[in-house]
Amino acid sequence: MNNWIRSPYVKIVLIYILAQFVPALVLPFTPEKNQFTVSVYATMICFILGTAAMLWTNRRSTFDNSLENSPRPALSTILTWGIAGTLLAFVGQYVAVAIEFFVFHLPLGSQNTQDILLTVGTYPLFLLLVSILGPVMEEFVFRKVIFGFLYDVIGGIGAAVISSLAFAFIHMDGHILIYSFMGFVFSFIYFKTKSIAAPIISHALMNSLVAVASLMYY
Template sequence: MKKLTSHTSILIILFYLIAQFLPAIIISLAPTNFQTEASVYGTIFSFTLGAIVMLLLNRKSTIRNSLTLSPSLPRKSVLYWGIAGIPLVLLAQYMANLIETLLLGIPIDSVNTQNILVFVDNYPIYIIVVSIMGPIMEEFVFRKVIFGFLYDLTGGIGAAVISSLIFAFMHFDGHILLYSAMAFVFCFLYSKTKNIATPIITHIIMNTVVIVVNFL
């Protein structure tokens, strides 16, 4: 069972890495005047592939820890917490923004977010990556695999802190506290419902709201 557990986790992480680096390969093979399009559509392809594979792996998941072995809350409760998680994430973002700007002197603008908005503005189909495929993959990797693995080793708080920091650093944005705060809420939602669909719902809605608000 341990062998199967690590095998499933490794596959999820492997496809996450493939989804991250495959666009670079596609770009390198594309004509010079098609670099931007190669980046956009290559990312859509790789992220969609990664998300689908992770969803399929989850159907017959062999990952075993206290979270996966605990019974999930009913679907209605999962949906409820998925929606209720939105104001929790907004509050966490607000508090993190205050600390970053007022105490740490970090500019409120996010380079990562601005770059994404440029892509969505020029290629609206890119919203598939931002709003759906990206959140699905991130929840499987950072919550289901990393947070779940650490949960039994360090306890819920320790696992949330470590996995959230990893999540924040992986965004290469400088807003470590902001992304960590968001991820901490996602960890809470997963541990609360014992169902990875909960933070996925919140994450998808949150990213979609950010995109929509910026284009209103």
């Protein structure tokens, strides 16, 4: 049991859960008029600490699976696939949007995205969470931990399905297909490079471009 708790897979997931839920613990002690502001800054602090803890855990731990045991790719390979992954994620997203709209008649907009943009508009530093901290933490959890662990258990396709669906459900805005497509792309990039840095680059670039473009539009 003790060895299981010490597993880097479990540590990464626990760090993510704490970063998500600890900010809510301070709200009961905060005046109602200040709760949103406190929530934003508490979330940013928790994500900064969570990202640092994940990077430290990753550096000090061994993730024993066939992906992580593969030879490390060259930096040029990581950067190439990181950029290519961004393009693939955009293509996958547009295909998923079309399917959701024309087949399932779901609205084009995302409430989750709108809420994030409103927060960034009021608190510009929140863009750091959207563009860097969030992608780093999510790629460690959904790709390195979930996809990486399941890869040797049920194979690449099964691991990609489960990790992508988990990635979609955690966003909780009803656009399961869109986030699942993105999760598949990031899983594919991780599989191709055997380096979590590549999907982190793809995810961070995509979030940054969407956020900046949306803010300029609005």
